[in-house]
Amino acid sequence: MDARVQNPTDNSIGDLFHKLVDEGKTLVGAEVNLYKQIALYRAGKAKTGVVALVAGGLLAFTALIALMVGIMMDVGDALDSFALGGLVVLAVTGLIAFLLFRWGAGKMTALSGDEEEQKALRDGESRA
DSSP states (O other), X not given: OOOOOOOTTOOOHHHHHHHHHHHHHHHHHHHHHHHHHHHHHHHHHHHHHHHHHHHHHHHHHHHHHHHHHHHHHHHHHHHTOHHHHHHHHHHHHXXXXXXXXXXXXXXXXXXXXXXXXXXXXXXXXXXX
């Protein structure tokens, strides 16, 4: 009779696989934590930059409003009616804004890809 003597330090394949899965979970958790800490560090460093950008944007918007009021007053003075000057400036700036929005919306269609790219995606999906 052949009796197998098993070494107590030998692990079964199941035990080794279980250990591998546990170590994989630990590794993934550590990497996620690392990327989280990197993101928090970078966000903390960029916080003052964001505040400065927002403040600069608000000041630029205020300057634009002041410019529009000045233009409205000049046009109103030329037309002898500040209300009419305001309507003229509103109409011109509204038209420019409308045209910019239409043009920008047309350019956003590039995000969905051109016809060639869409055809390639459809072909790839039909093969899968």
